[in-house]
Every structure is written in structure tokens, then in C-alpha cells.
Amino acid sequence: MPFRRNKALFLFFFAMLALLNQPLCAGQNSDMKLRTVVIDAGHGGKDPGAIAPDNKLKEKTITLDVALKLGQRIKDAYPDVKVIYTRSKDTYLTLAQRTNIANRNQADLFISIHVNSVKGNSKPRGTETFIMGTDQSHANMEVCKKENSVILLEDDYTTTYQGYDPNEPESFIFFNLMQNAHFEQSVIMASKIQEQLRKGPITVDRGVKQALLLVLWRTTMPAVLVEIGFLSNAADRKQLASEAGRKEIAGRLFTAFSQFKKQYDSHSGIEIDTTPSSASTEISSEKEKTKPASTTASDCWMIQIFASKKPVKPGAPDFKGVKQYVEIFQNGYYKYCTGRYDSREEALKALPALRKKFEGAFIVHVDNSNRIL
Missing domain, CATH: 3.30.70.1070 (Sporulation related repeat)
Structure with a gap:
């Protein structure tokens, strides 16, 4: 239809302008050391995220606890690394505010923590880590819709996100031209996360995937979104609900961070690539x-x-x-x-x-x- 075609052309034009104005290395400090990490606890406040079948356990509570545990481990082990939380309590933030925090602080790494869920299906389980990319498979598109739909809680979200509508396929054209300049680094971090998470307490490894996620789109540094389990699955939910389970998950994420930092600081196997x-x-x-x-x-x-x-x-x-x-x-x-x-x-x-x-x-x-x- 003409309207859809015109909208697609508009998004293409706007994306090109945004890409030309995007700093390629904003998150990189001059001596190439990882000095600042932003940890994003998904959802919060009026946005509960996924909710357990019994309506008692909420994603926003789990992600905050794991984020704080991860941040504390990093602070204890690396006093020279600045740890910034997008939220440290049960508060609501827009997706734009989350990425703005990372960009404003010139972070070297952005980690967004989430919990998965499938309505009406308790079988899917496991962990998976997403990076910004162009995979439009059905499963990944469903994750995109779930995580991006939070913008519907915002006033005038089409202005803030430059015409994006999570319910319209044309909007995804926008993302195809906004590949993260730090794609390779994001892949490496995501791989390290999955290598650690599969060790438990949730051992099902769903792999590293690409998705068109708003919270990763605007970041100007290596960025990953990790889904640490399924609230809709009883086995996963048991681990997510327990203090010991969340502590172990945070520990796995910390180990992945440590490995990434070591490689990042030594410049080994991490190069900035401005193409996908x-x-x-x-x-x-x-x-x-x-x-x-x-x-x-x-x-x-x-x-x-x-x-x-x-x-x-x-x-x-x-x-x-x-x-x-x-x-x-x-x-x-x-x-x-x-x-x-x-x-x-x-x-x-x-x-x-x-x-x-x-x-x-x-x-x-x-x-x-x-x-x-």
C-alpha cells in the first residue's frame, strides 16, 4: 500500500541520517581499558515485565536483584571499574533513558538483564543472549515485540523512537540500517555469557542470537541483552525465585565479564568493526x-x-x-x-x-x- 511504502522510505531516510551522526567509538576510552560498565535491570516501576503464573514473582524484581549482585561482584574485584546501574530500586525508566545513561557516561560495556516468558506454553526454558542485529526469524521477532512493547507505556513514543511502532513490521527496516558499530565485541561478550550460564543453575543453552531491540539500538558501545531463564517454565522459575539461584546466575555473569575485560584490556581478539x-x-x-x-x-x-x-x-x-x-x-x-x-x-x-x-x-x-x- 502507498502509505506503508512511504513510511518505509521515510524510515530508511531517517535511519541513514541517524547512522551518519552516530559516534562510532563513543564508548571507547583512549587507552582501550574497560573502565565503565552500565548494568541495566530490565523493566521496573509500573512496568513489571514478565509475571509468573501465580502472579507472585515478577521479572522486574528478579532482574534488579541479579543486576545489583553482578555490580557488587564487579566493584569488589575491580575497584578501578566504574559500575553504573540504570536503576538501583523499583523505578520506571524508558528504553531511551536507559541507553542515554550508558552513552552519557561513555560506558565501555552495556549489559541488560531480562527474564523470558511464553504465554500459554510452559515448555520453553533456558538462557539466551541477544545482540543488536537483523535476524527476523519468528522466534526472535516475538522476543523483539515482547521487550520493545514497553514503549507503549510512554507518552508520544513515536516521536522519541523516531516513528517506531512495535506492532508494525515496517518499523524494523529502521533497525536494519542501525547496526551497532561494536558488533564483533558484542558477539564476544554474548558468547562468553552463554559459555558461563550453561554451567548452571539453568543449564539449557539457547545460544547467542540477533534481535532488533530498542534498548540495544542506541548504545554506542558493546551491548548485550541476556534472558536468564523462563518464568513460564517451572524448573527455570524455581531457580529464579531462589536467592541461591540468582546469586549463581550473577556469579556466571561476573565470570563472563571478567573474561571479556581481560580480553578487552589486552586488545586480544577484539577489534572495532564498523560493518556487520x-x-x-x-x-x-x-x-x-x-x-x-x-x-x-x-x-x-x-x-x-x-x-x-x-x-x-x-x-x-x-x-x-x-x-x-x-x-x-x-x-x-x-x-x-x-x-x-x-x-x-x-x-x-x-x-x-x-x-x-x-x-x-x-x-x-x-x-x-x-x-x-
Whole structure:
């Protein structure tokens, strides 16, 4: 329809203007040390977030407790790191206010903590971590709608969020052009979080995913949104409701933070990339081309070593001696992946060796037709 087409063009134009004015390195201090972290406890005040079936346990209470526990662990271990909470009590903040806090304080890392829930379905469980991206699969779009719908509580939200409406698909065009300049760093942090969370108390690992989340959109530093479990699932809810469970979850997040900080401070494997060239969780496949590595009959895990806007010739210096690889053309980029592993754990064992050659290498899940999931 003409109205929808015009709106899409308007959002495209506005997004381009916003992108040109977005600082690429606002969150980076001059000596590249992680000195400021903003911890965002999801929801709060008049916005309870997800609510348990018995109406007693609310997401806003869980996220605040875990956020405060995480922040205290960081303060105790790293006195030189400034910890900033978007909220330290049961108060309501808009999504824009949350990201403004991070940007205003020139944070080096933004961690938003949330709890998942599925209405009418108690089976889904586990943890997952989101980064800003363009995956429009049904499951991720549902998460987007759930987390972004809080803006409907705000006055004049269409002005604040420049025309975005969580109920209109056209609005997601806006996000496609607003990729975070710190995409690679966000991927690394998200991966470390999932590596830790799968150790318990909630052991189901739903992976690292991309989603078009407003709370991540405006951040000018590495940013992740972690869903620490499902309130709609009895097993997850038991851990989220317990002091011991929340303490352990905060401890896992702290370990991930410590690992990320060590890597960040040493400049090891973290480079600022102003293109979405390593979009490991993108789904829509436009065209696929296979190089020497053979395909299998089922999904597998691979390691993406680099990506390029243009195809790279076999034997080029970019491969640094790697001869077995797969070239996947997806969302406008040629992505080069090597190795085929039956499990993520096997890929994790091979990752350190490859990172000696390719500092930004990371694990991707690939289906039997060589599409990155």
C-alpha cells in the first residue's frame, strides 16, 4: 500500500541520517581499558515485565536483584571499574533513558538483564543472549515485540523512537540500517555469557542470537541483552525465585565479564568493526557458494574466520594457510567458515588455535544447506 511504502522510505531516510551522526567509538576510552560498565535491570516501576503464573514473582524484581549482585561482584574485584546501574530500586525508566545513561557516561560495556516468558506454553526454558542485529526469524521477532512493547507505556513514543511502532513490521527496516558499530565485541561478550550460564543453575543453552531491540539500538558501545531463564517454565522459575539461584546466575555473569575485560584490556581478539561483516546469527540466505569443505546431512557447528563484501579468491593471503573452508554468501557478505563439528563443545576446543591466526574468529551454527542459523 502507498502509505506503508512511504513510511518505509521515510524510515530508511531517517535511519541513514541517524547512522551518519552516530559516534562510532563513543564508548571507547583512549587507552582501550574497560573502565565503565552500565548494568541495566530490565523493566521496573509500573512496568513489571514478565509475571509468573501465580502472579507472585515478577521479572522486574528478579532482574534488579541479579543486576545489583553482578555490580557488587564487579566493584569488589575491580575497584578501578566504574559500575553504573540504570536503576538501583523499583523505578520506571524508558528504553531511551536507559541507553542515554550508558552513552552519557561513555560506558565501555552495556549489559541488560531480562527474564523470558511464553504465554500459554510452559515448555520453553533456558538462557539466551541477544545482540543488536537483523535476524527476523519468528522466534526472535516475538522476543523483539515482547521487550520493545514497553514503549507503549510512554507518552508520544513515536516521536522519541523516531516513528517506531512495535506492532508494525515496517518499523524494523529502521533497525536494519542501525547496526551497532561494536558488533564483533558484542558477539564476544554474548558468547562468553552463554559459555558461563550453561554451567548452571539453568543449564539449557539457547545460544547467542540477533534481535532488533530498542534498548540495544542506541548504545554506542558493546551491548548485550541476556534472558536468564523462563518464568513460564517451572524448573527455570524455581531457580529464579531462589536467592541461591540468582546469586549463581550473577556469579556466571561476573565470570563472563571478567573474561571479556581481560580480553578487552589486552586488545586480544577484539577489534572495532564498523560493518556487520561477521553477522554470525543472520538467517535470511540470498545465495550460497561452497568451497573445498564438504557438506554433511545434518546441522553442524563451524568457526567463522572472517567475512568480506567481495568474494576472496582461493589461496589468498586472507586465509592464512587455511585450505578447508566454506564460503557462505548471506545478507550481502561472503562469510568464510572452517571445520565441521557435531557439537558446540567440540568447536570451542578448536577455537583457541584458530584465534591465534584470526583474532575475531567465532562459532556459528550451520544447517545442512550451509546457511548460518
